[in-house]
Amino acid sequence: MRYDFVFISAALACLLVGEALGIWMGIAHDFTLSPAHAHLNLLGWVTLALYGLIHRAYPALSQSPAAFAQCGVAIAGSLALPADIAVSILTQNPTLAIIASFAVLIATATFAAMFVRKAGA
Numbered sequence: 001m002r003y004d005f006v007f008i009s010a011a012l013a014c015l016l017v018g019e020a021l022g023i024w025m026g027i028a029h030d031f032t033l034s035p036a037h038a039h040l041n042l043l044g045w046v047t048l049a050l051y052g053l054i055h056r057a058y059p060a061l062s063q064s065p066a067a068f069a070q071c072g073v074a075i076a077g078s079l080a081l082p083a084d085i086a087v088s089i090l091t092q093n094p095t096l097a098i099i100a101s102f103a104v105l106i107a108t109a110t111f112a113a114m115f116v117r118k119a120g121a
């Protein structure tokens with residue numbers, strides 16, 4: 001699978017939505033969802049784009065048996081966490097955000113293990 005293309009496409013989708021949310025916040029003078037905007041841009045755009053560029057720089061990463069699951073969990077977590085942060089702010093209930101944050105952490109730890117095993121070989 002072209003993980004670089006998948007990651008960067010997902011990252012660009014996050015950037016478009018994150019920027020649109022930023023513009024809306026500015027127009028509405030309502031910054032309540034600012035942490036959701038920040039996480040969609042930094043986790044969704046920056047982190048996913050970096051995963052894509054690192055896959056491009058180290059093609060051996062795509063041979064890892066964990067690559068497909070890591071990609072799915074990373075993208076799902078990067079979409080879920082900003083949405084769940086918004087839910088947490090609006091409902092004062094952080095449960096979903098806590099669950100999503102562990103998905104993001106698992107994706108990061110998996111990518112780190114893939115990197116050490118495959119890119120260093």
Ligand code: HEM
Binds near residue numbers: 022025034037045
């Ligand atoms: C069209 C593009 C963008 C617009 C219109 C926009 C707008 C905003 C606005 C209105 C705020 C709230 C400011 C406040 O609370 O006083 C904000 C916060 C923030 N934005 Fe953006 N933004 C954009 C793109 C980005 C991008 C690309 C990133 C990161 C890669 C980013 C990261 C952040 C961060 C880290 C915060 C602070 C969040 C916080 O303090 O909770 N923004 N942005």
